[in-house]
Amino acid sequence: MADKIKDTAKQEAVEMRRLAEEGVRSRAYLYPIQGIYYLASHRDLRKPLLSRLTGTLSLGVGVTTFMFLFTYVPQLAILFFTSGPLAAFSTALLVLSESSTLTTVLSKALLIEDSLIDTFDGTLLTKGHTELVAKERKVKSGGAGDAVARLGKLMGKPFAKFTPTAIIQYLMYLPLNFIPVVGTIAFVVLQGRRAGPAAQNRYFQLKGMSQTQREKHVEERKAAYTSFGVTAVLLEMIPVAGIFFTFTNACGAALWAAKMEQESGTAPKLREQAGKAD
Structure with a gap:
């Protein structure tokens, strides 16, 4: 039994190393960073964020206050055994991080879903993918360079509905943070593995992918999606x-989707050119 456990652990370690190397080579982890610069440099794409800023900040203040009132002391008692004199500081940082994550999850579910769709679709329009966006919503002509102003009414239902799954998974993984270093890394990776594909749910909808097609698409790019998600x-x-980065991440996911569209359109052309050459 001990040998089997060791072999399994070695296999898992090898698989994790392979996925990490593939994730680095994919460079998908750079798209959230690119999203920051892209959103900052395109004033029109900031409109959805600004329209929801007051509501999300109010939610953030409420969540943070609740978390400090009811979770700070219990977590301080636990971290005292692992962090010693630094427990008070470590617990404060942990509660702030938890509050930010919960605010993001709740705001996505209750407040900013449509705004994130507008950010994603608007980014695709700036990259020239009007036909793709027009599959699921009306796109106005003109707009004087304002991509968000060109976005019309959604023709289909939003790509995601509120479910408690994300919150449940978050609460399940949360105790990992009490394990110094390794536990926090595991927590972030597990969250990233879910968040990566979720960031492109809108792209899957625009492409008309079935659940099976989506799962195959994600599986083939598992390392890239995990690196993006982390x-x-x-x-x-x-x-x-955190709420600002929620919108920049949507922008980054759209930039990645635009790159996928470019590559999928280039491959057939290359095959056609090769055929003519033969």
Whole structure:
């Protein structure tokens, strides 16, 4: 039994190393960073964020206050055994991170879903993918360079509905943070593995992918999606600024989708050119 456990652990370690290497080579982890610069440099894409800023900040203040009132002392008691004199500081950072993550999850479910769709679709329009966006919503002509102003009414239902799954998974993984270093890394990776594909749910809808097609698409790019998700989760865990990074992550996911569209359109052309050459 001991040998089997060791072999399984070795196999898991090898698989994790392979996925990490593939994730680095994919460079998908850079798209959330690119999303920050892209959103900052396109004033029109900031409109959905600004329209929901007051509501999300109010939610954030409420969640943070609740978390400090009811979770700070219990977590301080636990971290005292692992962090010693630094427990008070470590617990405060942990509660702030938890509050930021919960605010993001709740705001996505209750407040900003449509705004994130507008950010995603608007980014695709700026990259020239009007036909793709027009599959699921009306796109106005003109707009004087304002991509968000060109977005019309959604023709289909939103790509995601509120479910408690994300919150349940978050609460299940949360105790990992009490394990120094290794536990926190495991927590972020597990969250990132879910968040990566979720960031492109809108793209899957625009492409008309079935559940089976989506699962195959994600499985073929599992390392890339995980690396994207890890970066996105780390950004959204930053206290106060987390809600801003939720929108930049949507922008980054759209930039990645635009790159996929470009590559999928280029491959057939290359095959056609090769055929003519033969």
